[in-house]
Amino acid sequence: MKRTSRDIRTANRYEVLRQIIAASPTSRQELAAATGLSLATVATLVGELLDLRMITEVGFEDSAGGRPRGLVAVNASGGALIGVDIAETYVHVELFDLALNVLARADEDMRPGESLPEQVVSHVAAAVGSVVAQAGIEGARVLGVGVSVPGQVDRATGVSEYAPNWNWHDVPLLDLLTEHIAYPLYLDNPLRASAVAELWFGAARGRGDAVVVNLGTGVGAGLVLGGGLHRGVSNSAGEWGHTTIVLDGRLCRCGKHGCVEAYVGASGIMLNLRELSPDSTLLHPEDQTATIAALAEGLRTGDPVAVKAIRDTVKYLGAGVADLVNLFNPEVVVLSSWVAAALGEPLVAEVREAVARHALPRPFAATEIVLSPIPTDPVCLGAATFALEGALQSVGQRNAKRTTPARSRTAPPS
Amino acid sequence: MKRTSRDIRTANRYEVLRQIIAASPTSRQELAAATGLSLATVATLVGELLDLRMITEVGFEDSAGGRPRGLVAVNASGGALIGVDIAETYVHVELFDLALNVLARADEDMRPGESLPEQVVSHVAAAVGSVVAQAGIEGARVLGVGVSVPGQVDRATGVSEYAPNWNWHDVPLLDLLTEHIAYPLYLDNPLRASAVAELWFGAARGRGDAVVVNLGTGVGAGLVLGGGLHRGVSNSAGEWGHTTIVLDGRLCRCGKHGCVEAYVGASGIMLNLRELSPDSTLLHPEDQTATIAALAEGLRTGDPVAVKAIRDTVKYLGAGVADLVNLFNPEVVVLSSWVAAALGEPLVAEVREAVARHALPRPFAATEIVLSPIPTDPVCLGAATFALEGALQSVGQRNAKRTTPARSRTAPPS
DNA sequence: CGACTTTATAAAGCCCCTTTCCTAACCCCT
């Protein structure tokens, strides 16, 4: 709420690093042009990042008369970031270098019974240990671990306030993790993780207002407003999945009726398919992934049942996304998470059409609807980005107070 | 998007003046405590406002040992602000002093046929002339005129991009108004006007995130996010009224089906009533105001039809507001505009219950739902506030370059 | 009437960004 000139610095630091990661190697001039900052500011910021060894000088640009531009690039080996995506049935952990390339990956499956925090924590700890070992990184180089856990999260205290899938209430997840993991930890939820991933590296880069729609088992939206994440007063903004789209409609697992998630979440889609064609071969009961994959394949081959099932789904999805367009008037709506990735461009095309029908023309005209361009798990990437932000933030902290060395007893007044 | 230290100054200037208006008279100390700024900063800001004659020193607080605190108060006669609320059937204009008291008011009715921009403009010009004459204000004291017009507005160029009620497309309203009105003009739409009114003077004061729900003939939401208005990329965020609440539901005047507005706008409520009891005496066909007033009276007296009609309406309204709570996770939801004002506290109580049923428990627990505390037309007040903001903004502009007075030819080096 | 307290203003310091100036580095040309 209270803004200070330091916030400006932090934002600029983010912006410069973001730009370097996006276009490595690059020159100070390019950075200044891209960020709108003055050369002097860019130079100091670049200096800072060089001091931190997060970037390095990598040579010079060819010049056609005049001093050649010095080039800087991400110092990939300057540190490592770990992103943890905890979901209902799995834990994905990825270890990134500073260029946000995946250096190592570890997945753990969780059996349906495993719902105790301790069980989840041990999976996470194991996977984190694994990626560090795989990558052969010395611990000191890990700048931080970002952890995404579904549900409502208090990121300040690191408490999972409520996780619907395991019925957790106020689990002090960060404290539990701290016992097993020695690196700085950052906790948030997948909605915000994927939003920040898009903001730094994906389709929301450089956009002021964007909505990242997560289509997975659960459904929700990450909100980028005014160039930053919108969290809401209790860090639970973006619960689009439990927005009502059909009053008194289908029962949702949240206990209410007619939620968006009940129609466009993975199991909602399965239900749509079942209602359309109860014994379609596309349907793999009890296996969301397989069913969605089958639908995707069906879309590709033009299987009429698949096409119709998706069309039915998009009827709801389009209306839901149109609501977001009307409410937020974003520059871009990004479709993310595994269902969106699986169904791909055909889905997006359908969604565009449906949104055009439902949204107001002006806001619709102002917004693009795109698929997430992030090739890996956006939640892991976003979680790692939280760690990166954390590492950059602490740069801004006041440098250790300069201790005026106590002068030794010297001559008394003569 | 680009933040500079000047924005901080502007925000602080707003904050201090806001606080003075809210608690006049007040001391610098109180202001510092309320705003979180240092005394020195408050003192300079107060000095600035004193120089502008927007506030005055009005004496001292009694002291119990120590220098007494100087008190400042709004200089009500330091200027006048005009708010113009253009709606489908009327133009309301109010003239405010700097304490935002209404000094004069003028209403013009517009007959259904009058839909040409020129006609509307002439009504506005007449009403503005009228309030200035009534208040006996010299023109120079009018700091600005804020104009609210329904639909989508480009505030930078002053163009009404689209006004559904008159089917306007890209009407250069501000240019037309400039020909008749000599004061600085500010254009925006009623959603944002009422939101800014709540932000400065109403239930959203001091809140970081608030949603102002407008329940009138039209329906929409003003969004206060991160302490400021959220406009979206084309200044049309907040179109909650045309969000889908019942897929394939009632036809809305926007041409789509199942919009929130079709159920909870004034004519939607009338339709709810008609469906419930087609020949209720509460129903005044063709007269929204009378019908809503009758319903309000019925609520007071416990008329079962009125109670049921409102309950039916709240079924939709509650779900719609719950969607806002889930999506934005605001601190407060403010119910505003004439329908909300007319139905009053009984409506709010029903809405609270309904939202509790529809929203997720955590976000719901974090948000209050209240009636707008603004006693007059919030849209006029908000529009005037735009003018006030405009006047304060221009303070920040670079002061006229200090011309170093050319020294007259003096003695040459002796 | 002096001591103590509290307020208000002035001064100094820090943070941030930008503009300006100057040197460094490189190309090309003679």
Place this chain on the structure above:
DNA sequence: AGGGGTTAGGAAAGGGGCTTTATAAAGTCG
């Protein structure tokens, strides 16, 4: 090979903002 011309990058100066500290001003109380 050694000057121009040109561009990059850093250092210094300047401007805007906020805060802390010092100082002056204005009371009360003993």
